[in-house]
Amino acid sequence: xxxxxxxxxxxxxxxxxxxxxxxxxxxxxxxxxxxxxxxxxxxxxxxxxxxxxxxxxxxxxxxxxxxxxxxxxxxxxxxxxxxxxxxxxxxxxxxxxxxxxxxxxxxxxxxxxxxxxxxxxxxxxxxxxxxxxxxxxxxxxxxxxxxxxxxxxxxxxxxxxxxxxxxxxxxxxxxxxxxxxxxxxxxxxxxxxxxxxxxxxxxxxxxxxxxxxxxxxxxxxxxxxxxxxxxxxxxxxxxxxxxxxxxxxxxxxxxxxxxxxxxxxxxxxxxxxxxxxxxxxxxxxxxxxxxxxxxxxxxxxxxxxxxxxxxxxxxxxxxxxxxxxxxxxxxxxxxxxxxxxxxxxxxxxxxxxxxxxxxxxxxxxxxxxxxxxxxxxxxxxxxxxxxxxxxxxxxxxxxxxxxxxxxxxxxxxxxxxxxxxxxxxxxxxxxxxxxxxxxxxxxxxxxxxxxxxxxxxxx
Numbered sequence: 001x002x003x004x005x006x007x008x009x010x011x012x013x014x015x016x017x018x019x020x021x022x023x024x025x026x027x028x029x030x031x032x033x034x035x036x037x038x039x040x041x042x043x044x045x046x047x048x049x050x051x052x053x054x055x056x057x058x059x060x061x062x063x064x065x066x067x068x069x070x071x072x073x074x075x076x077x078x079x080x081x082x083x084x085x086x087x088x089x090x091x092x093x094x095x096x097x098x099x100x101x102x103x104x105x106x107x108x109x110x111x112x113x114x115x116x117x118x119x120x121x122x123x124x125x126x127x128x129x130x131x132x133x134x135x136x137x138x139x140x141x142x143x144x145x146x147x148x149x150x151x152x153x154x155x156x157x158x159x160x161x162x163x164x165x166x167x168x169x170x171x172x173x174x175x176x177x178x179x180x181x182x183x184x185x186x187x188x189x190x191x192x193x194x195x196x197x198x199x200x201x202x203x204x205x206x207x208x209x210x211x212x213x214x215x216x217x218x219x220x221x222x223x224x225x226x227x228x229x230x231x232x233x234x235x236x237x238x239x240x241x242x243x244x245x246x247x248x249x250x251x252x253x254x255x256x257x258x259x260x261x262x263x264x265x266x267x268x269x270x271x272x273x274x275x276x277x278x279x280x281x282x283x284x285x286x287x288x289x290x291x292x293x294x295x296x297x298x299x300x301x302x303x304x305x306x307x308x309x310x311x312x313x314x315x316x317x318x319x320x321x322x323x324x325x326x327x328x329x330x331x332x333x334x335x336x337x338x339x340x341x342x343x344x345x346x347x348x349x350x351x352x353x354x355x356x357x358x359x360x361x362x363x364x365x366x367x368x369x370x371x372x373x374x375x376x377x378x379x380x381x382x383x384x385x386x387x388x389x390x391x392x393x394x395x396x397x398x399x400x401x402x403x404x405x406x407x408x409x410x411x412x413x414x415x416x417x418x419x420x421x422x423x424x425x426x427x428x429x430x431x432x433x434x435x436x437x438x439x440x441x442x443x444x445x446x447x448x449x450x451x452x453x454x455x456x457x458x459x
Contacts, residue, residue, distance in 0.1 A: 012140030022127040029124045032117045048105050056098040063093025082387045082418035084132045092125035134421035137235045146231050151185035159216035159298030166215030178207035178252020181244050184234050189292045196284035198261040202230045204240050207252030214298035218255040218305040218440040223314030227266035233259035236421040239428050246433050250443035260289045271341040272317035273364050275353035286325050309333030311424045319366035323373050333431050335383040335424045336391040340365045367401040374405035381410045383427030385417035411458035426454040
């Protein structure tokens with residue numbers, strides 16, 4: 001990774017969802033609008049306020065109506081935006097209405113002040129919406145900047161011990177204690193089998209994996225949404241911190257998490273399938289990626305110790321690929337996934353992606369994939385934000401299909417979240433330690449699903 005000047009690095013690491021930057025901008029907007037209103041109230045032209053306030057309310061109401069229609073009725077974004085986003089957009093329209101009328105009716109100083117506040121209102125709204133989704137955590141993430149150093153696989157040791165053997169040697173003092181924290185690296189995965197043009201992947205190596213004699217560890221393949229990129233899994237989900245906390249309590253043990261690229265570009269939806277339009281994404285994810293992982297990282301070879309997960313489009317991919325490849329993935333974690341891969345109408349996808357073969361598309365529908373590969377002893381953990389009604393319905397439908405196929409299914413709803421990375425974080429906070437303890441044998445947590453206050457488990 002090319003070195004950048006320190007001031008550029010600091011700039012790229014400035015946080016967008018919390019911290020001084022968004023707080024400062026929100027304060028500027030709040031104080032600025034308050035000054036404009038008070039300035040007008042205590043001057044002789046306060047009567048103009050009687051015209052400006054109704055205009056502000058009309059603009060806010062219009063923004064509310066348009067956003068509600070786009071989000072809940074037309075659904076131009078494919079999912080509900082949620083009321084917090086709708087209200088943030090409505091508030092932006094109301095403030096812009098106030099500022100524009102102030103520019104029209106006020107004189108020099110207030111006119112200039114109102115004009116200066118307009119970009120601050122737009123930026124503050126963008127930051128508010130970003131904080132709701134948790135999508136872009138830093139300035140660097142806006143431009144796809146990655147702070148992760150390349151992983152040197154030539155120095156990576158293969159796992160030669162089982163987890164139990166490695167743990168006994170650590171406790172007996174035959175191996176040094178594991179590091180305090182894991183690390184996230186960037187990696188380039190060869191596409192020998194698929195030819196799929198994927199972007200650079202990212203991988204979390206837990207402390208045990210970084211030891212000189214690492215054990216054979218479980219693997220979690222995590223897919224970001226679309227638009228999105230592999231780094232987003234680590235910058236937005238908080239999974240590295242979750243696993244560091246687990247590893248701290250279990251002698252450095254935690255799964256290796258790798259986030260490969262399933263789309264090739266932010267503007268592309270590969271459907272996570274082998275298609276004539278985008279390429280052999282399924283082969284890349286189920287042949288090239290596992291082959292590279294087993295060749296270079298200290299991992300278990302057993303499907304029981306492998307899981308695939310994802311958010312939004314990545315969650316849909318997880319519920320497609322997991323059931324279709326039970327020989328690779330023993331567990332599935334999907335948050336806010338859909339009932340079917342979607343890039344336009346079914347007719348469009350069949351024609352453009354599958355060369356007119358409707359059966360090839362239908363085989364990719366999660367419920368069909370689950371039924372086609374039943375019976376199954378896989379574990380499937382499905383999550384959704386409580387404000388995302390559509391995703392909750394999807395959880396129920398896919399969950400029922402999983403139960404019918406014999407899967408162990410856990411359905412999670414996350415209060416106070418929608419179709420966003422906050423629901424991913426809460427789901428992973430419960431699901432990954434549970435898998436570590438109950439599926440992968442890395443160490444008990446003493447916790448059950450009901451002990452995690454940020455989630456609700458559907459029966």
